[in-house]
Each structure stands twice: as structure tokens, then as C-alpha cells.
Amino acid sequence: MKLPCSLYCTMLSLMLLGTGSLLLLLVHLQDLSNAVPHQPSGLHVLVSPRRPAEDLMTKTETEEAAVKFKVPSDLLMDEDSPLVVVTRQSVTKRHRKLLLKSSFAASSATATVEQQQSLKMQQLVRTQESRRRLLKDVCAKYHPGVREQQVSWQQVSRIYVEDQFRLLYCEVPKVSCSNWKRVLMVLGGSKASTQDIPHDAAHYGNHLRRLDSYNSSGIASRLSSYTKVLFVREPFERLVSAFRDKFESPNSYYHPVFGRPIISRYRANATRTALRTGAGVTFREFIQYLLDVHRPVGMDIHWEPVSQLCNPCLLQYNFIGKFERLEEEANFLLQRIGAPKNLTFPSFKDRNPLAERTSSKITQGYFSQLSSAERQKTFDFYYVDYLMFNYPKPFKDLH
Numbered sequence: 001m002k003l004p005c006s007l008y009c010t011m012l013s014l015m016l017l018g019t020g021s022l023l024l025l026l027v028h029l030q031d032l033s034n035a036v037p038h039q040p041s042g043l044h045v046l047v048s049p050r051r052p053a054e055d056l057m058t059k060t061e062t063e064e065a066a067v068k069f070k071v072p073s074d075l076l077m078d079e080d081s082p083l084v085v086v087t088r089q090s091v092t093k094r095h096r097k098l099l100l101k102s103s104f105a106a107s108s109a110t111a112t113v114e115q116q117q118s119l120k121m122q123q124l125v126r127t128q129e130s131r132r133r134l135l136k137d138v139c140a141k142y143h144p145g146v147r148e149q150q151v152s153w154q155q156v157s158r159i160y161v162e163d164q165f166r167l168l169y170c171e172v173p174k175v176s177c178s179n180w181k182r183v184l185m186v187l188g189g190s191k192a193s194t195q196d197i198p199h200d201a202a203h204y205g206n207h208l209r210r211l212d213s214y215n216s217s218g219i220a221s222r223l224s225s226y227t228k229v230l231f232v233r234e235p236f237e238r239l240v241s242a243f244r245d246k247f248e249s250p251n252s253y254y255h256p257v258f259g260r261p262i263i264s265r266y267r268a269n270a271t272r273t274a275l276r277t278g279a280g281v282t283f284r285e286f287i288q289y290l291l292d293v294h295r296p297v298g299m300d301i302h303w304e305p306v307s308q309l310c311n312p313c314l315l316q317y318n319f320i321g322k323f324e325r326l327e328e329e330a331n332f333l334l335q336r337i338g339a340p341k342n343l344t345f346p347s348f349k350d351r352n353p354l355a356e357r358t359s360s361k362i363t364q365g366y367f368s369q370l371s372s373a374e375r376q377k378t379f380d381f382y383y384v385d386y387l388m389f390n391y392p393k394p395f396k397d398l399h
């Protein structure tokens, strides 16, 4: 039986909680990445027989695209760039300078458009560089020595593999994971267009393979040579988005499995109906559960910190995108890996399409239902995510 990703993964995490020691460490990345050839022999077997028309690009071109990624260190930037990459004003100013220097100074408006494009690209490249550097610093401080550790199957179980474009994508629920799956299906050639893939098809029988389904050399070779991608989101927003999705509309899994124990533990005088259905968990009850060391039911991937889901200190992602600039950054990535030009990142909202997307304003509303001590503890819970991905404190009174 095939289950939707979120359901399947949750059950998996619950199972793992019970059998934590089941999975053995298997790959010594450092050793194996040296021993394994760049192009594993098993790769051709895995390539989908249906290839998109554009995928006539040679491996060399794909590799070139990957190499272009590595920017010279003099392009490093200290700070993450602001939401708007290049403002109109700064474009004009910088352009005048560029145009003066350029031998194409007298050329047409096309050149200007191209130059704008190239400035934007440079900015995106620098943003990546600075995000990777920040992550490395935070990892050195909070998880020293992790980079040298062995990688277990469980640690790569959230990662999807796309062999033709040599991509590894770590799935973070509530950060447009369904749209990423659609893109991976098109890249892999199992679907012609992201437009044709309904939500269920993105999760059921999606032909996508996870990294933990390979043997140790298959895992090590991909980890060492593919573009590793992670997309993150403001942690409180992701949390509120998960709460709204799982508890505010009917859900035949989350209400009985999480709602029931949460209501029974944290609600005084719960009605018999509430205890039976598990429907109607309040945000505050949900937070009480989240912060409880003795939770009546386990954690779940939808609210698990990204620092634990995707093991960023161990796996050293090449690309760290942000939900707040999703389309721009996802399309930049697609361009960089040499994806077909007509493949752009879709903007479907899958779950509860009629409900307003969780914004920072909506998030603030939910958090205002909590005491300041609860807010602080929730911030502490996601503190490492805040640090690793450079999100500012969401409330002034937090420390």
C-alpha cells in the first residue's frame, strides 16, 4: 500500500522512536567518497527510460553547470541579502558604473536586461555562499566534529534522488515539498509538466527514489558528487503552517494519532467527543505537547527542526534556499543544474487551497495566544534552526 509522504513519514518516525537503535551506521563518507568512482556503474539502471526532450544535454554540460556554482572567495558576502535582491535604484546606479566600464556601453536595451540578469545572478550566488558559510560556522560551534562522522541510512532517509540532473533534495514538510516533488518528477522524465500532477500524484507512486534505498557505495558516491539541496522556512511560520494544516481541518491521521493524546493530556474537562475524535486541538495545547519532555505521543516531521530532519552539519548542502524567496531561488537552482528552460518552479498551494497562506501576520496571531514564557521556550526549541539559517528573532522580547 502506498501512503502519502507526510503520513508515511510520520509513521516511519513513530516507528523509529520505538526502535531507535535499529539502524546501523554504515557509510564512512570520507573513506568511501575516495574509493568510489565519480560515476557509479549502477547509475544507468536507475535512469528513467522516458526522458524529456530537452534532456539531450551531455553530462559534461551538467557538470559544467555544477562547477559554475563554485564562486571565487572574493565574492563572499557577510550578510544574507534582503528580500528584494536588487532594487530599481541600485540597478540603475550599478549599471551606470558597469556600462561606463563596459565596451558595450553604447549597446541596446537588451544588454541592460542581460546585465540586470547577471547582477541578480551574482547576488544569488553570493547569497548561497554566505548561507553556506554561516551554516559552517554554526555547525563548528554547535556540532564540532560532525563532518567527520559516519552517515547512517536514517540520516539520509529524507533525501530524494534525481540521477539525471545529479540532484539530492532533502524534503522539509511545509516548505513546498509537493512542488519540489513535481519538479523532481519532471526532471526524472516520469511527467512532462508540473501542471499535470495533482497533489496525490506528487505523493503516491511518484517514482521518486530516496537516498536510503541505495547501498552504501551508492549513497556515498551521490553524497560526494551531486548537488545537495535544502529549502528552509522561518521556523515559527513553518510551525504555524503545520498546526493549521494538521489540526484545523479534518484529518484522519493527525486527529486520532496526535489530537487524542494531546487533548487528553493538556485539556482539563475535555468533552467525551473531543477525547474520542481528537479534533479541535488548540494552538496552545499543541505547543504544550511540543515543549513537553514527556510527550504523550512522539515527534513528527512536520514540526521537527530542520537541523534534525536534514542533518545539515553532516551532509553539507550545496544549496540552501529559502521559502521566503522560493520562486526566485528555486528557478535559479533549476537554471544552474541545467534543467529544461521551460521548467519553472510551480506555485501550487496544495493543502486547503482556500485558506490563506500562513504569513508572518498570521503567525503572530497564533503566538499571541501563548504566554511570553511559552514563546521563549518555543524559540529555544527552534533556536539552532534560527541560527543556522539566519532568521531574526521573531519577537522583540525573546532572548
Ligand SMILES: *[C@@H]1O[C@H](CO)[C@@H](O)[C@H](O)[C@H]1NC(C)=O
Pocket: 041, 042, 043, 215, 216, 217, 218
Ligand atoms: C551497490 O549497488 C550497485 C548498483 O546497484 C552495485 O553495482 C554494487 O555492486 C553494489 N555495491 C555493494 C557493495 O553492494
Ligand SMILES: *[C@@H]1O[C@H](CO)[C@@H](O)[C@H](O)[C@H]1NC(C)=O
Pocket: 052, 053, 054, 192, 193, 194, 340, 342, 343, 344
Ligand atoms: C518543455 O518542452 C518540451 C518540448 O520541447 C515538452 O516536451 C515539455 O512538455 C515541455 N515542458 C513543460 C514543463 O512545459
Ligand SMILES: *[C@@H]1O[C@H](CO)[C@@H](O)[C@H](O)[C@H]1NC(C)=O
Pocket: 268, 269
Ligand atoms: C473542570 O470541572 C470542574 C468540576 O466541574 C470545575 O471545578 C473546574 O473549574 C473545571 N475546570 C476547567 C478548566 O474548566
